Amino acid sequence: MFGLDRRSFVGLGIAAAGALAAPRFLMAQEATNTVRWVSPRGTIEVLDDYPYWVAQRFGWFGDIQTTLEPGPLEATATIKLVDQDQADVGFPSPGVFSLGLEQGIPLKSVFHMGAYDTFSFAFVKGKKPADIKELAGKKILVGSIGWKAIVDPMLAQVGVDPASVEYLEAGPIWGQALQQGQGDTSLCWEGLRAQWFGQGMDYDYILPYDFSKFPANTFVIRSSDFEDQAKKALYENYFRVWAMGLEFGHLNPRATTQIVLEQFPALAGTLTPEIATESMMQLGKIFRGPWEQRQGWGWHDMAQWQGYFDTIYQIQQITTEMKAEDVCKNDYIAAANQFDQAAVQKAADEFQLSEDYSKVDVAAIQARL
Structure with a gap:
């Protein structure tokens, strides 16, 4: 949004x-x-x-x-x-x-x-996995630890155990934290994806249209x-x-x-x-x-x-x-x-x-x- x-x-x-x-x-x-x-x-x-x-x-x-x-x-x-x-x-x-x-x-x-679901996963260029199931065991950057309740169901719907990932709370700069190598991926969403690009954060993405059947x-x-x-x-x-x-x-x-x-x-x-x-x-x-x-x-x-x-x-x-x-x-x-x-x-x-x-x-x- x-x-x-x-x-x-x-x-x-x-x-x-x-x-x-x-x-x-x-x-x-x-x-x-x-x-x-x-x-x-x-x-x-x-x-x-x-x-x-x-x-x-x-x-x-x-x-x-x-x-x-x-x-x-x-x-x-x-x-x-x-x-x-x-x-x-x-x-x-x-x-x-x-x-x-x-x-x-x-x-x-x-x-x-x-x-449509709006949430996506951002990756540093060249680090995007071939399959979303490869997120198991990864470190996921979020702005608020409360966003865990967003990501857990996203993972579950594709067969990834939410307990297998580690969430890193980075506040308002969670997008920049990915650039700095502080995590493997970052939660993003449509609209923000384009804005990040405009701010110099050029990431690869697993988009919601590729895997999610959830509402937003x-x-x-x-x-x-x-x-x-x-x-x-x-x-x-x-x-x-x-x-x-x-x-x-x-x-x-x-x-x-x-x-x-x-x-x-x-x-x-x-x-x-x-x-x-x-x-x-x-x-x-x-x-x-x-x-x-x-x-x-x-x-x-x-x-x-x-x-x-x-x-x-x-x-x-x-x-x-x-x-x-x-x-x-x-x-x-x-x-x-x-x-x-x-x-x-x-x-x-x-x-x-x-x-x-x-x-x-x-x-x-x-x-x-």
């Missing part, structure tokens, strides 16, 4: 956040037309949330009062803040979501963003909000706007990227338009997923989620069997996808690209994805 996470996302103690200062969050509000969204990655100055910034640019949220908060870089912060009513929508990885459920946090996944990050809300019929229309409208932003991103990735980087000049200074657009398109591929098999933006594939829950139960990451249909809900999806397609298409077609972005070769990027 990443910036950190997208998923970045799983885990156990706030100690992992270390000296990172937590931002101030809006406390519970009386307003019934307010939705407070919290990131799992410690920053919002990333491309991951492009549907939101596109929607803001065009005023699609209308009178919905929205906030987008970065959240502390602690694996489970995004769900804890939702549970504590300091945010309304969190964006956890499946691992963080399931750990929250295991701990009794009453959550529902209501808009599934990451239809999802939008969760409190179960009490899901069960509150008075809030149904608000969430349908809110997620409809995200769906519009996702559609715009699919139609015009260059415009989408330009919009985000105009929002964050500091980020723009670290990425060329081509690298930034490739990062956005990697994310867009994850969000769109196997489109012909989906019933619109945000739709949960229950078999995919059940396969994930079954795997983490088998490796004892959770101690209670979970049923996907109990915690993953498609109730908002039909309404969320009932937006004016022609209006979004018009906005995408008429957007005025800058000279730099007009030169970006989208077809060439698409071929690399």
Whole structure:
């Protein structure tokens, strides 16, 4: 999603956040037309949330009062803040979501963003193994030890015993630590992969499309909000706007990227338009997923989620069997996808690209994805 996470996302103690200062969050509000969204990655100055910034640019949220908060870089912060009513929508990885459920946090996944798994393994050039099963016995660099809950199921689904690997927590510089030879591989994800390349970290990868059948990050809300019929229309409208932003991103990735980087000049200074657009398109591929098999933006594939829950139960990451249909809900999806397609298409077609972005070769990027 990443910036950190997208998923970045799983885990156990706030100690992992270390000296990172937590931002101030809006406390519970009386307003019934307010939705407070919290990131799992410690920053919002990333491309991951492009549907939101596109929607803001065009005023699609209308009178919905929205906030987008970065959240502390602690694996489970995004769900804890939702549970504590300091945010309304969190964006956890499946691992963080399931750990929250295991701990009794009453959550529902209501808009599934990451239809493809997003996580990959990075390797110094020439060190990528021929088979992912060769990760057994390796040292894996992560930003937070909590990400163990992301990687363990990834390994288990391909037959690697998670107990056979060693995790090395390297904080925000875990990607650079791989360059320095501190581990055999590093956890990465789509979107971040392109950004690392733009920052001079040119790695080889085992990509999620090569091995994983798991879902990626999802939008969760409190179960009490899901069960509150008075809030149904608000969430349908809110997620409809995200769906519009996702559609715009699919139609015009260059415009989408330009919009985000105009929002964050500091980020723009670290990425060329081509690298930034490739990062956005990697994310867009994850969000769109196997489109012909989906019933619109945000739709949960229950078999995919059940396969994930079954795997983490088998490796004892959770101690209670979970049923996907109990915690993953498609109730908002039909309404969320009932937006004016022609209006979004018009906005995408008429957007005025800058000279730099007009030169970006989208077809060439698409071929690399």
